Amino acid sequence: MLTNKLIAARAGLAALVAAGTLATTLPAAQAEGTVNIYSYRQPFLIQPLLDAFTEKTGIETEVLFLDKGLEDRIAAEGSNSPADVILTVDIGRLMNAKEKGITQTVEDETVNSEIPSEFRDPEGHWFGVTTRGRVVYASKDRVEQDTITYEELADPKWKGKICMRSGQHNYNIALFASMIAHLGEEKAEEWMKGLKANLARKPSGNDRAQAQAIYAGECDLGIGNTYYVGLMINNEKEPEQKDWAASMKVLFPNSEDRGTHVNISGMAMAKHAPNRDNALELMRFLGSAEAQSIYAETNYEYPVLPGATVSETVQSFGKIKPDSLPLAEIAKNRKAASEMVDRVGLDDGPAS
Structure with missing residues (x-):
C-alpha cells in the first residue's frame, strides 16, 4: 500500500506531469525507513556506495535520478515529498537547493569531523563528498x-x-x-x-x-x-x-x-525528510573514508576527507x-x- 506522503505527492504533481514539466515518476512505495535519494548523479555512479551502506547498516535505499529540475520537483512536492537526501554536483546546484528552501540544517559532529569546513555550508545545509x-x-x-x-x-x-x-x-x-x-x-x-x-x-x-x-x-x-x-x-x-x-x-x-580551484559533488538533507534518522546515517557513511574511497574510485574524483585513498588513475594525473x-x-x-x-x-x- 502506498504511504500517505507518496499518495499526496503523486496527486500534487499530477498537473505538473500532465503539463510536461516533469518527465519521471516518483519512486515506488518503500518499506518503513528506506532512504529516498533524489540525485543528479546517475544511479550506476552511486550504486556501489549504496550497496556498501546497506550491507553495513541494513538500511535500504531508493534512488530517483533526474537530469534537470530536481530542485523544482522537491519544491513542488512540498511537505509531502518523500525525498530524504539530495545528491548533486557543483557548488551552484547545492547553493540553489539551499536558496529554494528544499534543504535543512544538519548539525552533526560525525559529519562535521569528516568534511573539512571549506567544503561545507557554514549553516549546515550542504556538504561536499568528493572534489574535482x-x-x-x-x-x-x-x-x-x-x-x-x-x-x-x-x-x-x-x-x-x-x-x-x-x-x-x-x-x-x-x-x-x-x-x-x-x-x-x-x-x-x-x-x-x-x-x-x-x-x-x-x-x-x-x-x-x-x-x-x-x-x-x-x-x-x-x-x-x-x-x-x-x-x-x-x-x-x-x-x-x-x-x-x-x-x-x-x-x-x-x-x-x-x-x-576545485568544485564538489555533495549531499544535503531534504527539508521534509520523512526518514531523517536513517538519512543522517547515510550522510555519515558518505563522509567516511570507506565511502569516499569507493566514490572517488568510481568517479575518478578526490575524496574530501584528508587521508582517504585516492585511486591509481587519479594519482596518475599528479598531485x-x-x-x-x-x-x-x-x-x-x-x-x-x-x-x-x-x-x-x-x-x-x-x-x-
Whole structure:
C-alpha cells in the first residue's frame, strides 16, 4: 500500500506531469525507513556506495535520478515529498537547493569531523563528498612547461591556443567566481578579456571535446575537470578517447601559490525528510573514508576527507593542492561571474 506522503505527492504533481514539466515518476512505495535519494548523479555512479551502506547498516535505499529540475520537483512536492537526501554536483546546484528552501540544517559532529569546513555550508545545509579540480589540459607535444597559473591563460603567448566549453557552464562559472574572489571584479574582468583573446575558437562542446581538440592540433591548452581524464583513460566503449587522453598532460594551476580551484559533488538533507534518522546515517557513511574511497574510485574524483585513498588513475594525473578558499565564499560571486561572461562576450569567441 502506498504511504500517505507518496499518495499526496503523486496527486500534487499530477498537473505538473500532465503539463510536461516533469518527465519521471516518483519512486515506488518503500518499506518503513528506506532512504529516498533524489540525485543528479546517475544511479550506476552511486550504486556501489549504496550497496556498501546497506550491507553495513541494513538500511535500504531508493534512488530517483533526474537530469534537470530536481530542485523544482522537491519544491513542488512540498511537505509531502518523500525525498530524504539530495545528491548533486557543483557548488551552484547545492547553493540553489539551499536558496529554494528544499534543504535543512544538519548539525552533526560525525559529519562535521569528516568534511573539512571549506567544503561545507557554514549553516549546515550542504556538504561536499568528493572534489574535482578545474585544471588545464596541455598538449604533451607542443607545451613544454609543466606548471601554469590561471592568470597565465590571459598571457598573449597563448593567443589562438586555448579551447574551452561555454563560459556559462556551471563548471566555468565556478572557476570565474573564484577568480573574482581572489582578484577582485575589475582585475578578473581584465583577465577574462585576455582569456577571450587567446581562444582558438568559439567556446563549444564539453570538457572531453577540449581534449579531442588538443589531440587534433586545434589548440594547445584546454580547460577541463580532472575526472574527465579518468573517464577517457578507461573508456573501453570509445577507445579513441584513450588517444585524446594520451596526447595531453594535466597541469594544476597555481599549485605553487593559492592552489587549484576545485568544485564538489555533495549531499544535503531534504527539508521534509520523512526518514531523517536513517538519512543522517547515510550522510555519515558518505563522509567516511570507506565511502569516499569507493566514490572517488568510481568517479575518478578526490575524496574530501584528508587521508582517504585516492585511486591509481587519479594519482596518475599528479598531485593536487586545492584552493583553500571556502566554496561558500566563491559561490557568492557566481552571479557576477555569469554577468561578466556576457559583458565580455566570452562565448562569442576570439575577436576576428
